[in-house]
Amino acid sequence: MPDTKTPTGLTSQYTAQVVADLERNAKDQERIGAEMEALQQQLNALRHDHAVLTNLQQALGATTAPVETGPEPAAASVPRQKTSGKSAEGKRVRTRKADSGKSTAARASAAGKPEAKPAPAQPTLIELIRRYLTDQREPRSAAEVSTALGQSHPERRIQTNVVRTSLENLVAKSHAHRAKQGSSVFYTAIDAEEPSVPPAAPEQPVKAGAKAKAEAKTDGG
16 A cells, blocks of 8 residues: 655654653653752751761761762763652652761760769668668667668668668678677667667676675775
């Protein structure tokens, strides 16, 4: 069959195709230009974070070698690319990386701030017991020590059996004196003042005899 297409018809088809290609090319250039601008902003943000992290590294005295940044990208024309979902996905991945870099820089900035002074350490139970015995003028039992410390330190769970064990440890280390009166055991700090308690039962007859002798001498004189 003879070809029914005339040169004028072919020219019209080619012209329409060229116009469509030109429009598609312009749209692709506009889209890619917008992506390049967004990527350039992200690159600038990453470089800013890199500079901040480098300064913090130098301030902290780190010995690791700094990571070199890549060269400045040239503002060259980008070849025509086909429209696909990979470009949008790559853009989201790069955005997440940029956000991660910013959060890392924020954490590093917080780490560079001077740390708050730690709270003073609380005294141990043995230190509390020894201080309490030192302030007392009379011997105290384990139950009395436990009750007194529980009232002065209600935030601490002070148990009598633990106090008794701590008192025995002080006695073993010669930091406290242990005296037994009947079925009760009393404790006194070694460096405490002499307890102002009445003399023990065995000493009373001796003092009573001495008093009688003194009275006899007075009567005889």
